[in-house]
Amino acid sequence: MQSFDYLILLLYFCLLLVIGYFANKKQKNTDDYYVGGRNVGTLSLGALWMSSWVGGACILGTAEKSYEMGISSLWYSIAMFIGFIVFSLTFAGRVKEMGDKFRHITYPDLIEERYDTRSRLVSTVTTIVAYIGYTATQLLAAAHIITTITNISLGYSFVIATVITISYTSFGGFFAVEKTDRFQALLVLLGISLFAVPLTWNKVGGLSQLTTNLSPTFFELDTWGVSTIFAMITSIILTFFTSMDSYTRCYAAKSKKSARNGTLIAGFAVLCIAFSVCFLGMSARLLFPDQPGGEAALVQLIITVFPIGIKGLMLVAILSAIMSTADACILSASANITRDIYQRFxxxxxxxxxxxxxxxxxxxxxxxxxxxIAWYSESIISLLVMTFTINSAGLFFPTIGAFFWKRANSQAAFWSMTISLAIVCVWYLGQYLHFNSTVFNIDPLWPGLIVSFTVFSLMSALSTDSSTEMDLTKGILNVSDNR
Known part of the structure; x- marks a missing residue:
């Protein structure tokens, strides 16, 4: 790294803080702070969606798995792509229309509108826990990048990543996140797909060198393990329907069309970045086979292969992806605390x-x-998959029921959420304590989903809804039908 590269990194950090400072002056109320006044256009919304999902796991996690196992790493991003497409075509327009009609700001706003206060509280707790976990994964990734680049200790790198991300996010709110995320999304696309891939392709001598010199297992799609892949794909896709940022993105859109199209744009951008990072990770394995992990190899690839100036741009692009996801996670959990706990209760x-x-x-x-939390974590993707499971297992079926099943009721929603969350936590605790039982070797997603579906469907089918719930159901279903 040369002085010019460090200067690019320093200017990037300063720019984020400046944007946060000026964005703070635009905040007038909570609608501005959390959903940008509900007037965000298609391209900006696409950048916001992209920044929420293209973070430490998508960049560093995919690079790590590509370095270790090859193209099987693509399943993580393919799952995200499917989630974007399905959510865009089925939910985005509905959520936008409901958000405007009922002035929703958070996902639990919708849950209480359809069910009751208890269900809102459980969904709030689940969402806060999940988004703190998401935040931890991004800060962990950012700290490791800063440490690798600068040789600063991991502790100081955590402080740098945390202070900068918190500062521009907390003071600038949604306006700061929107401005920085547009800038950061462009950096990621340009840096990784238009600069990194061609330079690396030239260095390794093309794709044929990878197929010739890497193990054949690097080109097998199931190397990660079929059960792991299936559970990961399921939890990621379901998370699109239960994540706070999925709803705040749609609430922020200026129209239903913007909500749908912005989501679609982000999906295709994520797929492009994923294939690019997979190629970089596999190339790093060919060039630097003795690195301790894929994250270090990716940074080593950047430092060794790229010319002065491009090094700084690439490292800024990676940090952009990570920090733009972190700011979205922080803002989502903050909305839960202020809107769903303080203002509501x-x-x-x-x-x-x-x-x-x-x-x-x-x-x-x-x-x-x-x-x-990040300080005590080791694996970015493992922590992220755990938060996906917590966020989706208990909330998915009540969320779908809120839109499509008139008999869905508050008792069914509350108990299915609560019992499923407890089951998932017990399963993870059993795995953490290394209980010698084949039961706890099952991915926690499956018992969580099975319990949630069973409780929700049986209680909804067998219980009698109150008139208030039935009237509210009709109101929401009417909104959903009038797309």
């Missing part, structure tokens, strides 16, 4: 400025908590 009469100040404070707390 503690102080419903709080004025918008007080809620806005609490939003800034809660963003700081979420980022700090995520950093503490």
């Amino acid at each position: 503690i102080n419903p009469e709080a004025d918008s400025q007080k809620v806005l100040r609490l939003g800034i404070f809660s963003s700081v707390m979420v980022g700090t908590t995520g950093a503490l």
Whole structure:
């Protein structure tokens, strides 16, 4: 790394802080802070979606798995692509219309609108836990990149990544996230797909060199393990329907068309980046076979192969992907705390400025908590898959029922969410404690989903809805039908 490359990195960090400072002056209320005044266009929405999902796992995690096992690593991003397409075609327009009609800001807003307060509370707790976990994975990835680049200790790198990300996110809110994410999405696409791939292709001598010199297992799609792949694909796709940012992105769109098309654009961009990173990870294995892991090999590839200036641009592109995902996660969990806990249960009469100040404070707390969890974590993808499971297993069927099943009721939603969340947590605890049981070798997603589906479907089918719930169901279904 040369001084010019470090200068690019420093300017990038400064730009993020400046954007956060000026965006803070635009915040007038919680609608501005969390959903950007509900007036975001298609391309900006695509960048926001992309930034939410193209983070540490998509870049560093895919590079790590590509370095270790080859093209089987693509399943992670393929699952995201499928999730984008399915959510766009089935839910995006519906969510936007409902959000405008009922002035929703968060996912639990929708859950309470359809079910009841208890269900809202369980969905809020689940979402907060998941998004703190998401935040942790991104800060972990950012810290490792900064450490590799600068040789600063991992502890100091955590501090740098956490302080910068929290600062521009908490003070700038949605406006800062939108501005930085548009800039960062462009950096990622340009840096990885238009600069990194051609330079690396020239260095390794083309795809034929990979097929000739790497093990045949690097070109087998099932190297990761069929059961692992299937569970991962399922949990990621289901998470699109239960993640806070899926709903806030649609609420923020200026129209149903923007909500749908912005989601589709992000899906194809993610697929492009995934194939690019897979190629880089496999190329790094060919050029630097003795690296301790794929993340280090990717950074080594950048430092060794790329010319001065492009090195700095590429490292900024990777940090952009990571930090843009972290800011979305922090803002989502902050909305849960301020909107779904404080404003809903503690102080419903709080004025918008007080809620806005609490939003800034809660963003700081979420980022700090995520950093503490990241400090004790080892694998980016393992932690991320765990949060996907927590976020999706218990919430998916009640969410689908809210839109499509008139008999779905609050008792069924509450108990299916609660019992499923408990089952998933017990399963992970059993795995963590290394219980010698074949039962706990099963991925926690499956018992969580099975319990949630069984409880939700039986209680909905056998119970009698109250008139209030039935009236609300008709209202939401009517909104869904009038697309």
